[in-house]
Amino acid sequence: MIRGKEQQPFRISSGGEIERTQPLGFRFDGKNYIGYQGDTLASALLANGVRLVGRSFKYHRPRGIYSAGPEEPNALVHLRSGGRQEPNTRATQIELFAGLEAKSQNRWPNLKLDLMGVNDLASRFLVAGFYYKTFMGLPGWHFYEHFIRKAAGMGAAEHIPDPDSYDKMHGHADIVVIGAGPAGLAAALQAGETGARVFLIDENDRPGGRLRAEQESIDGRPAMDWANETVAALQDMENVTLLTRTTAFGYYDGDTIGAVERVSDHLLAPAPYKVRQRRWLIHAKRVLLATGATERPLVFDGNDRPGVMLAGAARAYATRFAVQAGKSAVIFANSDDGYRTALDLAYAGIDVRGVIDPRTGGQGELKDRVAARGIDIVEGAAVVRTHGYLGLAGVDIADLETLRSGRMPETRFIPCDLLATGGGWSPNVHLHSHQSGRPVFDPAIAAFVPGASRMNDRSIGAARGRFSLAECLADGIAAGRETAQGLGFPVGSSPATPATDEPATGSFMTLWQVPALPGRKARSFVDLQDDVAASDVKLAESEGYVSVEHLKRYTTLGMGTDQGKTSNINGHGILAEARGMDIAAVGTTTFRPPYTPVAIGAFAGRERGRHAHPVRRTPMHDWHLANGAKMIEAGLWMRPQYYLQPGETPSRAAMDEAIIRETLAVRNAAGISDVSTLGKIDIQGADAAEFLNRVYINGWKTLAIGKARYGVMLREDGIALDDGTTSRIGENHYYMTTTTAEAGPVMQHLEVLLQVHWPDLDVKVASVTDEWAAMAIAGPNSRAILSALFPNTDFSNDAFPFMGVRETDLGGIPARIFRISFSGELAYEIAVPADYGTAAWERCIEAGAGHGLLPYGMEALGILRIEKGHVTVSEIDGRHTAGDLGFGGMMSTKKRFVGDAMAAREGMADPSRPALVGLTPLDGKTRIRAGSVLVADPKTPPPVPKLGHVSSSAYLSPNLGRPISLGMLKGGRERIGETVWAVFPLRNEAVECRVTAPVVYDEEGARLHG
Incomplete structure (x- = not known):
């Protein structure tokens, strides 16, 4: 049977909210303790006589429990273990439960013997701003950074997944x-x-x-x-x-x-x-x-020792938790709240050895009650120093007025193990x-x-x-x-305010800091967690950091997990005194969410791992897996990267062979690609043509039924948003395709335009991306394959020209056929209802068996489109105009469209802007990595002027026998034929390249037109 009282020497025998019939066993720093239901970890530790709970951030000074709420700066513990571990948790807010495991942090090897405590001996050198003054000179910040980061931080995070929801x-x-x-x-x-x-x-x-x-x-x-x-x-x-x-x-x-x-x-x-x-x-x-x-502390020499606590917290532990925060106490407060604490602590059986009141001549009922209990009251005095190391042993008090005059006062020592301080409430x-x-x-x-x-x-x-x-x-x-x-709710007659028996209280005295004893270098802390002393605040002011926001960042005042709840007001008051100003003029820093730390899991919710975003699969996904596809994430979609044939095992060599095989198949015979991921938007209404005319930079009112047109749309700021094709299916019916990545943003863009800007237009838009499965068949043999699939359709150039659109059926499956090409080859896209996707795909594979048809993945598709200079989201990345991307000639001068005014600004039409170019290595074999920075000479001393960047790269074009890339280069069109360097700093690579036109294969487009 657990006998809690015998194991809790500081527990009061009665009272409080705890359930004494429900003892709870817990561990702190490997030792077993007993508490009760209704305890917090902090109250249970105090009940068991544990005073030392942590070490401060910078100096690693011993720290004890300081408060009873979310403002706690000291008692931060590492709670639980494994995937449920939680560092930097305030012991004052941890409800005790059976089996609780906690350990102190910010110490090594243990709490009593912390070798990092040597920092305290060097505190005279580790003042505010010492980082900036010490680590920026030779041998440089990067040398010191490794050591600083190992010493920095509070608590340690685990790398084990959190098992909870x-x-x-x-x-x-x-x-x-x-x-x-x-x-x-x-x-x-x-x-x-x-x-x-x-x-x-x-x-x-x-x-x-x-x-x-x-x-x-x-x-x-x-x-x-x-x-x-x-x-x-x-x-x-x-x-x-x-x-x-x-x-x-x-x-x-x-x-x-x-x-x-x-x-x-x-x-x-x-x-x-x-x-x-x-x-x-x-x-x-x-x-x-x-x-x-929140109660604020008083700032005086040694105010951070374990055993120094907020007065309101000491009352809370006695009244709510039936815990004596100490056996002998001194109260130091600048309001009558200190007398209330003295009475409650005395009632809890604590030996109150004095109330130190910096005011003089005050009268009040609470003071009279304290005096009636025989408790010593010292007016006009202050605590000027504390004694002890791992726990409080006593305090020195002295006359405050004498201190303020700069004279040495007579001091008096009072032995105690608890000092309850109160500097007012904020x-x-x-x-x-x-x-x-x-x-x-x-x-x-x-x-x-x-x-x-x-x-x-x-x-x-x-x-x-x-x-x-x-x-x-x-x-x-x-x-x-x-x-x-x-708000319009009915209210009855006003109820009477309940009666209270509060005694009248005396005046409040503002006291930001107790002066140090003459000749003594005081350790008066303002921010206990971050070891910011009053001297640091004054140093910052003397060095010109007179804004509270600058003070915060220079000294780290209020930048800990407590966000300055007990330190900010005193720090700002001391700054105001140093500046000779009123604190109202100095002001306060800006409070921002969150009020207290919030676990990242609470923000993420169930959206973690594979649930972080939906994994989207095309209708043909299972076929791809069954036929050797290696899948890759492309936006939210899983798409084939390449296909291994029977007998091939995954390896880099096998991947390279597959990519080359698929690329050559498209150029020499035929290939089929799953393009179901493209955004698809159905547009209908009498004003649909007018709507498209306003959305795209080129004209749309003349588009005939059964034809498609390529278009580019801009954002309102004149930057390119997306490109794609839109087909006219009927008189007032259009079918828009977008890039995979921009399907959602484009749909939102269209909805905003219709609902906010042009609600008068008779147009309805609906996303049908998931309603249609789509496949592209490209290559010289694609016409023959399509003719076999659709024997009743004439696919000749005259009957079915480039950018033509037909609605038909594929053996009973409703289908739309588009003569559109992203590869630069004779190509067709077939769209069928999503439920028929796999069936249609398999029919295509069967029809192409005698024509060399191979499925091809994202890698081959990337090579094919780079050869043709076709752009994707890698180029339409939110930074470039239509002109930058080579679409300037498409921009109509006869109509208004979204972004036209901004696109016409001088800076947006500047010929020196980065423009789309091709890049090929001068040696014909070195790969140019995507993301490389383009410079004139990599040997130029920093800062090196940036000319642009590499946006897309293919390690090898098997059709050209060399690597190829696309990039955005300043004044690119005027630089064709010149050489630049592509520098990839992460790998210390620099490749000399020649600037070419974006299109490097079939420049005339003869293959595209069949």
Whole structure:
């Protein structure tokens, strides 16, 4: 039987939310411990007397648990193992579960003896900006980079696949309330009672917010009784959705909230068919931000030792978790909140040895209660130094005014193992800032509060600086009623605000930093995670980094996993003092999503591995596999790369032989290729011809029925979008083909034009890519094969000319035949309904058996089209105009079309722009790699002027006996016959090439026309 009390020396014998009948065993750094259901990993470690939990990022100084929430900068652990491992997880937010395994990180070989702690001895050299000052000189950054990267980072990721599933959900709400503390609960209840659809989101395992950590009362009863009753009422409302264990990480355009629900993170592993996490996108009409506030620390010498903790956190561990964060405590706070902490800690059995209050002459009920308990109160003083190494041993206090005058004060040592510090509370303005809301400074609380909103949001309670319980309740009630009423929901009479028994509190004192003792070099940390000290902030200011954004990047202030939740405001306050300015003028950095780290799996959902995008297969896919095809991904499609014949085994030599065989077959006999992947768009309507005339750069009103035409379309900025053919099937019926890669974008482009720009046109478009299987038969013998397949059709040049289109049938299979060629040979494309694809393909193979017909794949197709200078997405890559690609002569001057105005700009028509050219190696044998940079001379000292790049490459044209390539070269048309160099830096290759015309085979096109 587990006897938890005996193994948890810091556990209070009664109280708290923990389930003492449910002990849970867990491991930390290889040691076994006991906690209870309801604990977090942090509270369970504290209950077991574990104070040292990690090491800081830069100096590897010992670090202890500092907070009780998402703001935790120190207690980052590596949770779980194997594929479920999770580095940089905040121990303060890990719900304890049986079998939990965690280990500390950022240390070697172990937590107590970290050899990287030598950095602390060299801290005087590792100040802000030392990277920039040290590693840019000889022997250069690239020398140091290897060593720096091995030492950098926090936590270690595994390379094992995550075995868990993640889901995505969409929600639609009238009102989203973020935060289920007193303000959020009150607002959700009022809004829910009106019938509005309400989402209430809270990151904790149950609602209540700060009430769970305080000794508060509402209407004469414990405040959590009111919270539990409110939650029960909300759960009974069908129009209210309550999401716990859910963090709203981002506020986006259109009042959309991004949130992550931790469905199974509190379990060792998800139950069968359960997900680990669920990402929500909630679309709201109004948003109420009840996100609360974060307590900020005080900055003084030695404020980072294990045992130094936020005062509110110390209260939370005592009240919510029944844990003593220490046996003997000192409180150091600049508001009456410190007296509240002293009372709660004393009630929890902790020996409170003093309250250090930098204010003087303050009066208040809380202070009187502390004095009545016999606790020492020292006014006008500050903690000036701490003692200890792996844990706190005591503090020195001194008179603050004497310190500020620069004189050496008399110090007093107080032994303790817990120092609870409180520097005031900062409203959590992060979500408000995500939608470009700028916070404004409120000197009454020395914090930034939400400013004017750009969206339909409203901050309430502590999130806008209303810290008392009575203010939070009143704010929540008013916000819930007024927001629902503004949306048209009926509201009744205003309810009375529940009564609280909060004592009056004294004034607040702004204290950004405690001055160091004269003659002592203080280690006063602002950012505990990144080891940014107050001296670093002052150094940055003296070196000219006076913008808060520059300060952040120069010192790394607020750049850790906590994103500066406990450090930013103090850092900016110290900067303001150094500049002699008000902090309101200095401002704050920009908060961006996510509010807390989000697992990549939550963003990916189930779209991972082969589910990352749909794998598309043509109707003839199985035939290809059965006949030796080696498949390759082409966009979203699987397409044959080449075909091995019986008896051939996969190898580079066999691949080369297959590619040459297929290429020569097309040029000398016939080849058949699966082109089902081409985008296909059906266009119908009385204005279809006018629509095409506006979409393409060339004219379309004269296209006859039964004919196809090649066209190029531009984006609105004048850049080429796609090319392809469109055939006229009937009077008002057209059939467009696009490149495989651009099928989706072109369809979207056409839809936008019709729905937004030209809704008056009588045109309907529909994607039919999946409705038709298509195959191209190319080569000198293609006409004979087609004549055998369609004996009732005349395929002579006169009866079926180039770019002709016919509708017929293939032995009862409906078919369309297009005399179109991408290979430059006499060629035809046959399209049949997708269900008949394999049958039609097999008939083609049978008909071509006596004519040397071979199937050919992507590699042979690439060689054939490069020989003819035909472009693909490699050239139409979003950077080039129609003129660059050689289509300038197609651009009509008699009509308007999409992109014509922008394409006519001087820069777009500049003859020195990169133009399509052919490239061949001067030695006739060296391959020119795609992606190579074209330069005049590779020996030119950097920076080497770039002339262009190689867009497509074939390692060998068997028809020409040499490698060939296409490229985009500045002033390319004027450079034909010149030589340039193709440099491929990754392999340190440089190939001298001759510039040629793009078409290097059958320049006259005689073979194309049969």
